[in-house]
Structure formats: C-alpha cells, structure tokens
Amino acid sequence: xxxLFLLLIVLLAASSAAFSQTTKAFPSAADISTPPAAxxxxxxxxxxxxxYLALVPAEARARSNTxxxxxxxxxxxxxLFGAVVALALLNTTFSAxxxxxxxxxxxxxxxxxxxxxxxxxxxxxxxxxxLTIYEGFFRERQYGLMNQSFGDxxxxxxxxxxxxxxxxxxxxxxxxxIVRRLPRTWWIWxxxxxxxxxxxxxxxxxxxxxxxxxxxxKLKDERVRQPILALARANGIPATDVWEVDASRQSNRVSAxxxxxxxxxxxxxxxxxLRRCSLEEIAPVMGHEMGHYVLNHIFKDxxxxxxxALLFFGFLRWSLEWTLARWGAKWQIRGIGDTAVLPxxxxxxxxxxxxxxxxxxxxxxAQEYExxxxxxxxxxxxxxxxxxxxxxxEYRKLDPSPLEEIIFFDHPSGRTRITAAMRYKAxxxxxxxxAPSAGSAxxxxxxxxxxx
Ligand SMILES: [Zn+2]
Numbered sequence: 013x014x015x016l017f018l019l020l021i022v023l024l025a026a027s028s029a030a031f032s033q034t035t036k037a038f039p040s041a042a043d044i045s046t047p048p049a050a051x052x053x054x055x056x057x058x059x060x061x062x063x064y065l066a067l068v069p070a071e072a073r074a075r076s077n078t079x080x081x082x083x084x085x086x087x088x089x090x091x092l093f094g095a096v097v098a099l100a101l102l103n104t105t106f107s108a109x110x111x112x113x114x115x116x117x118x119x120x121x122x123x124x125x126x127x128x129x130x131x132x133x134x135x136x137x138x139x140x141x142x143l144t145i146y147e148g149f150f151r152e153r154q155y156g157l158m159n160q161s162f163g164d165x166x167x168x169x170x171x172x173x174x175x176x177x178x179x180x181x182x183x184x185x186x187x188x189x190i191v192r193r194l195p196r197t198w199w200i201w202x203x204x205x206x207x208x209x210x211x212x213x214x215x216x217x218x219x220x221x222x223x224x225x226x227x228x229x230k231l232k233d234e235r236v237r238q239p240i241l242a243l244a245r246a247n248g249i250p251a252t253d254v255w256e257v258d259a260s261r262q263s264n265r266v267s268a269x270x271x272x273x274x275x276x277x278x279x280x281x282x283x284x285x286l287r288r289c290s291l292e293e294i295a296p297v298m299g300h301e302m303g304h305y306v307l308n309h310i311f312k313d314x315x316x317x318x319x320x321a322l323l324f325f326g327f328l329r330w331s332l333e334w335t336l337a338r339w340g341a342k343w344q345i346r347g348i349g350d351t352a353v354l355p356x357x358x359x360x361x362x363x364x365x366x367x368x369x370x371x372x373x374x375x376x377x378a379q380e381y382e383x384x385x386x387x388x389x390x391x392x393x394x395x396x397x398x399x400x401x402x403x404x405x406e407y408r409k410l411d412p413s414p415l416e417e418i419i420f421f422d423h424p425s426g427r428t429r430i431t432a433a434m435r436y437k438a439x440x441x442x443x444x445x446x447a448p449s450a451g452s453a454x455x456x457x458x459x460x461x462x463x464x
Pocket of ligand 1: 300304380383
C-alpha cells in the first residue's frame with residue numbers, strides 16, 4: 013500500500029515537470045488603464061463596471077470561471093470522500109483497533125488519546141493523498157496558479173502535517189479529557205476550549221506558524237512604506253512597520269492580510285502585490301486590511317465562532333447519542349469518551365460544515381465587503397481598487413449570479429467590488445478631481461519599481 017503511494021508520488025512529480033504552465037492572459041494592474049466609461053464627468057456606475065469587466069480577455073475569464081466553479085464540486089467530492097473513509101473506519105472496526113493499539117502503547121489516558129490522533133491523522137492523510145495532490149498541486153498548476161515545484165510543495169505539506177499533529181493532538185486530547193470528566197456539560201466546556209484554542213492560534217499564528225511556510229521581512233521600500241504608514245496613522249492605527257511576505261514562492265496571487273491581535277497584530281502585503289501593482293492599487297488594498305483592523309473584525313470573528321461552536325457542540329451531543337445508540341456496539345465504541353469515536357465526530361463535523369458553508373461564507377464576505385468600503389474611503393482610489401479587483405479574477409469568478417455569490421463566495425465577486433468602487437467614484441467626482449487623494453499624493457514620486 014505504502015509503496016503504491018510512493019510510486020504515485022514519483023509519477024505525479026515526473027508528469028508535473030512535463031506539464032506546461034498555461035500562459036497568463038490576466039493583466040497586471042499596472043498594465044490596466046482606466047476605461048473611458050469610468051472617466052466621464054457624469055459617471056454611469058453600471059456602464060463603468062461593465063467597461064472594467066470587459067477588459068479581461070474572454071479566454072482568461074472562461075478559464076477563471078472553470079477553475080472557480082470546479083471548486084464548488086470539490087466541496088462536494090471532499091465531503092463524500094471523507095464520509096466514505098469515516099464510515100469504512102467505523103464499520104470495519106478499524107477505528108476500535110487503532111484505539112486498542114494506542115492503549116497497548118501507554119497506560120496514560122491522555123497519551124492514548126494523543127497517540128490515537130497521530131494514527132488517525134497519518135491514516136487519513138495517506139488515504140486522501142491522491143485527492144490532496146490533485147487539488148493542491150495538479151489542479152493549481154493546470155490553471156497556471158502554482159509556482160512551486162512538486163518537491164517544495166510536498167515538503168510544505170509535510171510541515172503542515174506536523175503542525176496539525178501537534179495542535180490538533182492538543183485540542184483533541186483536551187476535548188476528550190473534558191468529555192470524560194464532564195459527561196453532562198461537556199458540550200459547553202468543549203465550545204469554550206475550542207474558542208480558547210482559536211484565540212491562541214490567532215495569537216501565535218503570525219509569529220510561529222506562518223514563518224514555517226514563508227519568509228516575512230519588514231518592507232524597506234520607502235516609496236511604498238511611507239504612504240502606507242501615513243494611511244495607517246490617518247486611520248488611528250499606531251503601526252510602525254509594514255511586513256512583506258514572499259508569496260511568490262507559492263503563486264502569483266496578489267494578496268495582503270492583517271493577522272494576530274493583543275500585540276501580535278501586523279499588516280502584511282505580498283511581493284506579488286508589490287511587483288504587479290503601483291501605489292494607486294496598493295493603497296486601497298492596504299486600506300482594506302486596515303479596515304479589518306479598525307472595524308475589529310478579529311473580535312467579531314471570535315464572537316461568531318463562539319456562537320457557531322455552541323451550535324456545533326450542541327448538534328454533536330445530540331447526533332452522537334443518536335448514532336451510538338444504534339451502531340455503537342457494532343463499531344465496538346464504548347461511549348463518547350472513547351477515542352475510537354473520532355471518525356464519527358469528524359463525519360458529523362463535516363456534515364455540519366457542509367450545511368454551514370453558505371452561512372460561513374456569507375459572514376466572511378460581509379466583513380470583506382465592509383473592509384472594501386473602508387479601503388476605498390481611506391485611500392480614495394476607486395480606480396486602483398477596480399484594477400486590483402480585476403486581477404483577483406485570476407482565481408475568483410468575476411461575475412457570478414447573486415445566489416452563487418451567497419453560497420460559494422467568501423469574498424465579494426469582482427462585479428460587487430468594482431460596483432462599490434465606481435459608486436464611490438460617481439459620488440466623489442468633484443473632490444477626486446480637485447484634490448490630491450491620500451493614496452495618490454506620494455505618487456508624485458515615481459511609482460515603485462518591481463522588486464525581485
Ligand atoms: Zn479582507
């Protein structure tokens with residue numbers, strides 16, 4: 013079995029080297045000029061948005077749509093695959109055997125749980141490897157979104173596995189400890205512990221986890237750094253540094269993010285953004301990230317997660333009792349405190365997550381839209397915003413139906429974002445033309461040169 017997988021990896025690695033990367037027909041923002049329909053004195057918002065969207069070549073648009081819509085199906089296939097594996101582990105009593113093995117290794121209960129978790133994680137990762145390789149490497153490469161060699165990608169997957177083994181192991185051990193000690197109220201305490209884990213991971217993420225995958229450096233280019241810090245100060249953010257991440261290691265995707273809290277906050281922009289955009293586009297992107305910070309999105313996310321965790325653990329308590337009463341004996345599971353129940357818990361979690369997909373996406377998308385509005389207002393660069401939104405169409409469908417956007421989009425679509433930008437522009441035509449804006453003021457200096 014293992015040799016079969018090794019052979020598969022070698023074959024995939026060999027064929028991926030021969031796989032030609034599709035040419036990038038998507039324009040970089042620096043090459044996009046504002047369409048005439050977005051420059052008229054009395055701006056027609058819809059006409060301006062349509063003119064922007066028409067700048068993307070039909071072939072590039074079609075490819076981006078196919079890529080993104082394929083992601084809808086992957087949600088379903090991943091769910092079904094996970095369900096089949098979980099049911100197989102339970103029905104063959106393989107899960108019970110893994111528990112027995114963990115109990116033979118050590119007599120300490122918490123270590124037994126941890127060992128079971130390691131067995132489970134390794135097994136799941138191995139069985140799911142072909143799917144992971146297709147989704148994470150092949151498919152990305154097929155659409156020209158992957159810069160990594162197979163070896164580099166695979167070694168990063170291994171780092172992810174180790175992180176998952178440690179953090180996941182700690183969480184699972186803590187949760188089973190709670191279930192065994194508090195058989196009645198475990199679902200409430202389980203929610204609380206999950207929230208604590210979330211908070212800890214947000215806290216340590218930017219400092220300990222992210223640097224395992226990418227290099228973070230302080231941005232040195234003063235022509236970009238100074239305007240960003242000015243924008244931050246103007247919006248009440250006491251930032252003294254901007255961080256740059258070498259995201260080009262993985263892909264050409266343009267991105268930025270704000271991470272951490274309680275002292276580990278940082279605003280990070282990626283090197284693709286620096287390379288492919290000018291200050292006109294960087295300013296609204298950074299304004300967007302500052303919006304997340306000023307609007308306290310991290311705290312709101314934690315609150316949302318807390319409510320959802322309570323809902324999930326409530327569902328888990330009910331559905332575990334129901335399922336174990338029927339099939340627990342057949343699966344040789346002793347009760348909810350038995351680690352052999354884990355595949356069932358994961359199955360129920362994936363059912364919950366599958367059903368909640370539109371809710372979670374809509375929560376995130378609403379925050380992203382707020383951040384967009386903040387970014388446009390702060391930077392006063394509606395055209396820069398529109399150009400970056402077009403570039404994001406490389407990996408996100410630009411013009412979906414409204415229902416599609418509600419169900420599948422965790423960020424607003426290109427049309428929604430450009431509409432917000434053009435609406436702002438239409439309402440600010442006079443002041444945008446008469447006064448230099450926050451983002452464009454320093455652009456009197458030459459635009460930043462591409463960084464290697
Ligand atoms: Zn965002």
